[in-house]
Amino acid sequence: MLKVPAHQVAGHQAGDGKLGPLVDDSGLFYKPLQSGERGSAEVTFYKSFSSNTRIPENIRRFFPVFHGTRVLEASDGSGLCPHLVLQDIVSGHLNPSVMDIKMGANTWPPQSPEDYIAKCLKKDRETTSIQLGFRISGFQIYGSKESEFWKPDKQFFKSLSAQDVRLVLYKYVSSNASPDLDLNPNCAFASVVYGGSTGILAQLQELKAWFEDQTIYHFYSCSVLMVYGQEGSGAEVKLVDFAHVVDGEGVIDHNFLGGLCSLIKFISDILTTPPDEYSTKACLQDSQNNQSFCDNGIHE
Amino acid sequence: MLKVPAHQVAGHQAGDGKLGPLVDDSGLFYKPLQSGERGSAEVTFYKSFSSNTRIPENIRRFFPVFHGTRVLEASDGSGLCPHLVLQDIVSGHLNPSVMDIKMGANTWPPQSPEDYIAKCLKKDRETTSIQLGFRISGFQIYGSKESEFWKPDKQFFKSLSAQDVRLVLYKYVSSNASPDLDLNPNCAFASVVYGGSTGILAQLQELKAWFEDQTIYHFYSCSVLMVYGQEGSGAEVKLVDFAHVVDGEGVIDHNFLGGLCSLIKFISDILTTPPDEYSTKACLQDSQNNQSFCDNGIHE
Numbered sequence: 231m232l233k234v235p236a237h238q239v240a241g242h243q244a245g246d247g248k249l250g251p252l253v254d255d256s257g258l259f260y261k262p263l264q265s266g267e268r269g270s271a272e273v274t275f276y277k278s279f280s281s282n283t284r285i286p287e288n289i290r291r292f293f294p295v296f297h298g299t300r301v302l303e304a305s306d307g308s309g310l311c312p313h314l315v316l317q318d319i320v321s322g323h324l325n326p327s328v329m330d331i332k333m334g335a336n337t338w339p340p341q342s343p344e345d346y347i348a349k350c351l352k353k354d355r356e357t358t359s360i361q362l363g364f365r366i367s368g369f370q371i372y373g374s375k376e377s378e379f380w381k382p383d384k385q386f387f388k389s390l391s392a393q394d395v396r397l398v399l400y401k402y403v404s405s406n407a408s409p410d411l412d413l414n415p416n417c418a419f420a421s422v423v424y425g426g427s428t429g430i431l432a433q434l435q436e437l438k439a440w441f442e443d444q445t446i447y448h449f450y451s452c453s454v455l456m457v458y459g460q461e462g463s464g465a466e467v468k469l470v471d472f473a474h475v476v477d478g479e480g481v482i483d484h485n486f487l488g489g490l491c492s493l494i495k496f497i498s499d500i501l502t503t504p505p506d507e508y509s510t511k512a513c514l515q516d517s518q519n520n521q522s523f524c525d526n527g528i529h530e
Numbered sequence: 531m532l533k534v535p536a537h538q539v540a541g542h543q544a545g546d547g548k549l550g551p552l553v554d555d556s557g558l559f560y561k562p563l564q565s566g567e568r569g570s571a572e573v574t575f576y577k578s579f580s581s582n583t584r585i586p587e588n589i590r591r592f593f594p595v596f597h598g599t600r601v602l603e604a605s606d607g608s609g610l611c612p613h614l615v616l617q618d619i620v621s622g623h624l625n626p627s628v629m630d631i632k633m634g635a636n637t638w639p640p641q642s643p644e645d646y647i648a649k650c651l652k653k654d655r656e657t658t659s660i661q662l663g664f665r666i667s668g669f670q671i672y673g674s675k676e677s678e679f680w681k682p683d684k685q686f687f688k689s690l691s692a693q694d695v696r697l698v699l700y701k702y703v704s705s706n707a708s709p710d711l712d713l714n715p716n717c718a719f720a721s722v723v724y725g726g727s728t729g730i731l732a733q734l735q736e737l738k739a740w741f742e743d744q745t746i747y748h749f750y751s752c753s754v755l756m757v758y759g760q761e762g763s764g765a766e767v768k769l770v771d772f773a774h775v776v777d778g779e780g781v782i783d784h785n786f787l788g789g790l791c792s793l794i795k796f797i798s799d800i801l802t803t804p805p806d807e808y809s810t811k812a813c814l815q816d817s818q819n820n821q822s823f824c825d826n827g828i829h830e
Contacts, residue, residue, distance in 0.1 A: 335785060336635065340660050351651075360640050363784035392781060442791055481692060482795045484663035485635060488788025491742055495782045 232260065234305065237320045239381065240330035240368030240453070241471070244305035252305055252313075258297065259318040262304055262311050268473035273299060273314065275447070275472040282446070289440050292433070292469055294319055319468050323459025325379075329402055330368040330453050330470075331493065334485040335360050337451040339476045350451075357388065358395055362496075363489030366395055367453065371407040372460060380407055399496055400505060402456070417505040423458050423465045424497050430456055431497050433467040438494060441487040448483040450474040454493070532560065534605065537620045539681065540630040540668030540753070541771070544605035552605055552613075558597065559618035562604055562611050568773035573599060573614065575747070575772040582746070589740050592733070592769055594619055619768050623759025625679075629702055630668040630753050630770075631793065634785040635660050637751040639776045650751075657688065658695055662796075663789030666695055667753065671707040672760060680707055699796055700805060702756070717805040723758050723765045724797050730756055731797050733767040734790060741787040748783040750774040754793065 232252040234244045244250030251261045263269030276296040279285060297315040304311035320326045337359060338350035357365040370381035380401075390398070397415070401407040403423045404415035424430050434454075451474040458465035532552040534544045544550030551561045563569030576596040579585060597615035604611035620626045637659060638650035657665040670681035680701075690698070697715070701707040703723045704715035724730050734754075751774040758765035 335788075336660070340655065355640065360636070362781055363788075392779065442795065445795070479692065481662055482792050484788035484792040487791055488635075488663075488784035491787055492782050492784040495742065495745070 231255065232302070235259070235318070235320075237326050237328055237370060239328045239370050240332075247306050249304055249306040249308065249311075252302070253318050253321065257318045257321045259294070259316045259321075260300065260302055260313040261316060262313050263299070264473055269312070271475065272471075272473045275475045276314065276316075279447075279472075284446060286440065288436060292437055292467060294468060294470060319455060319466065319470070320457055320459075323457055323463075324461040325372040326457050326459045327371045327402060328369060329366065329398075329456045331364050331456070332359070332367045332451060332453050333364050333489045333493075334450060334452075335363045335489060336485050337474070339448070339450045339474050341476070358390060358392055359489075361392055362395060363492040364454075366390060366398055369398065369402065371402055371404075373407050374405070377408065380409060382409065396496060396499075400500055403500070404505070415505050417500065419458070420500055420505075422462075425501050428464055430458075430465050430467055431494065431501065433465075434490060434494050434497065437467065437469075438487065438490050441483060441490060443482070445478040445480045445482055448476050448478050448481075449486045450476065452486070454490075531555065532602070535559070535618070535620075537626050537628055537670060539628045539670050540632075547606050549604055549606040549608065549611075552602070553618050553621065557618045557621045559594070559616045559621075560600065560602055560613040561616060562613050563599070564773055569612070571775065572771075572773045575775045576614065576616075579747075584746065586740065588736060592737055592767060594768060594770060619755060619766065619770070620757055620759075623757055623763075624761040625672040626757050626759045627671045627702060628669060629666065629671075629698075629756045631664050631756070632659070632667045632751060632753050633664050633789045633793075634750060634752075635663045635789060636785050637774070639748070639750045639774050641776070658690060658692055659789075661692055662695060663792040664754075666690060666698060669698065669702065671702055671704075673707050674705070677708065680709055682709065696796060696799075700800055703800070704805070715805050717800070719758070720800055720805075722762075725801050728764055730758075730765050730767055731794065731801065733765075734794050734797065737767065737769075738787065738790050738794060741783060741790060743782070745778040745780045745782055748776050748778050748781075749786045750776065752786065754790075 231254055233254075235251060235253045238251065242248065242250045244252060249262055251259055253259050263273065279293060280296045295317040297317075299312050300315050301310050302313050303309070320328060335354065336350070337354055338347045342350075354360050354365075359365045365387075367387055368384075370379045372379055397411070400415040400417060400420075403417055403419040405418040406413060406416050422429070426432065449469065449472070451471065452469055453471050455468045455470050456465065457468070532554055535551055535553045538551065542548065542550045544552060549562055551559055553559050563573065579593060580596045595617040597617075599612050600615050601610050602613050603609070620628060635654065636650070637654055638647045642650075654660050654665075659665045665687075667687055668684075670679045672679055697711070700715040700717060700720075703717055703719040705718040706713060706716050722729070726732065749769065749772070751771065752769055753771050755768045755770050756765065757768070
């Protein structure tokens with residue numbers, strides 16, 4: 231009855247005797263508790279969040295529904311292991327295109343051990359986290375019946391530049407998405423998936439309004455998951471991965487919020503810049519920047 | 531004709547044979563160019579900004595007017611030295627209360643040398659920068675004709691906690707401001723200085739709207755300066771210190787923006803929480819947080 235999820239794009243994956251999440255046919259997602267404090271921290275977060283009366287109803291829908299914990303046979307055959315029982319976010323979508331975006335310039339909670347901070351900071355600097363306030367940590371994009379999904383391996387995500395991130399966000403809403411970097415994305419689904427009153431941009435803006443005010447949680451190393459399917463029903467934004475959530479102590483999560491504003495700007499740009507103008511504009515912007523700032527000597 | 535500024539609250543200060551800025555009676559502020567790349571970077575920024583046609587008019591007023599550079603006798607007697615000639619921001623105010631807030635969780639530009647990053651990161655973690663997205667790096671608050679200004683020394687700012695920052699932002703708009711931590715701030719000027727359609731909060735929100743969109747500059751280690759005087763004319767917000775501004779390269783300055791949103795939340799809280807409820811509410815919030823999150827085990 232339990233099986234390896236077909237559409238997981240980031241994180242530890244089950245299969246080949248490895249430990250990872252499992253799904254069933256009823257729309258549930260079973261995530262093995264991470265070892266040490268991380269597993270218990272994530273359970274604590276879900277329990278806190280699901281019982282917290284200060285969370286507005288319109289914000290709850292951005293989080294997977296929590297159904298408690300359950301002890302199951304682990305996917306790596308290592309025996310019984312406690313799992314979080316969560317809503318399977320992608321199960322309602324046909325041929326889902328999924329993008330996992332790890333939020334925040336800094337992915338380490340301030341009170342972490344020094345070696346953990348050093349490890350995270352290195353990765354935040356090597357990827358786009360410091361530069362963009364987020365990094366793409368995985369995706370699959372449905373191309374066509376023939377090509378099926380474009381789902382790069384982990385190595386791909388280690389070397390993405392800011393310009394690559396922009397291109398990937400164009401391709402995510404294109405019907406001709408493929409690893410071919412010379413093929414211009416057609417953005418066939420941009421207005422339906424990113425745009426409109428219920429699209430991804432509107433959802434991110436709703437989340438942003440909450441983050442400008444909420445001081446309950448700080449979501450380090452948490453991801454925004456974007457999902458849409460070929461069935462044509464609505465695109466969804468969900469937050470996932472709460473092993474590094476800490477108490478907000480009366481202060482907003484400026485680290486998550488800054489990254490969210492940056493992501494919103496990328497997606498707004500795509501909606502206002504048609505794909506055929508994309509390459510040209512990128513060049514123009516570069517030359518404008520050069521003219522207005524660099525030519526004055528700062529990069530000389 | 532040139533003299534040491536009476537109301538400088540942060541940065542290198544002239545006097546006692548030290549190098550620092552000078553002012554004259556005509557409302558100009560002469561800032562000696564910092565050594566090495568910093569000095570030229572700041573000149574480059576001012577030249578770029580003042581000639582950049584993409585800066586909206588309503589945003590220009592948040593920056594000191596730039597009057598070029600001039601070679602002057604340095605305040606430390608070391609001889610002739612190039613100075614930036616800028617608008618003297620505080621000169622229009624009687625008994626000015628001034629607050630210098632260094633913005634951003636990370637004060638280091640991503641391309642900085644390793645030793646510089648390590649030095650900045652250490653300070654960002656030791657102060658409130660990482661936690662709040664900003665740190666208070668200096669202030670003077672006018673108390674009364676008798677007490678004159680409360681202007682703590684540099685040591686004071688090295689050990690401020692998040693709760694201290696909140697208290698200082700209350701005291702900044704109080705007519706009974708003093709170093710006595712047991713004296714509750716009366717917030718006599720909160721609605722005039724922070725509130726209203728032209729107050730500090732409204733100005734910060736205007737800046738925020740620009741930062742959500744602008745991708746020209748990234749303002750590392752830049753300060754928001756808040757100034758108001760006893761003459762009762764308007765409070766002002768200015769950005770100062772541009773030695774670490776770098777090219778935005780088409781991406782928003784999420785690091786500055788996150789800190790700005792955090793500062794906005796602090797000031798909004800002060801406007802919605804009268805000072806007599808302040809202490810009580812702080813305790814209540816703590817206990818609510820404990821109930822909703824910590825009691826579930828995350829801090830056990």
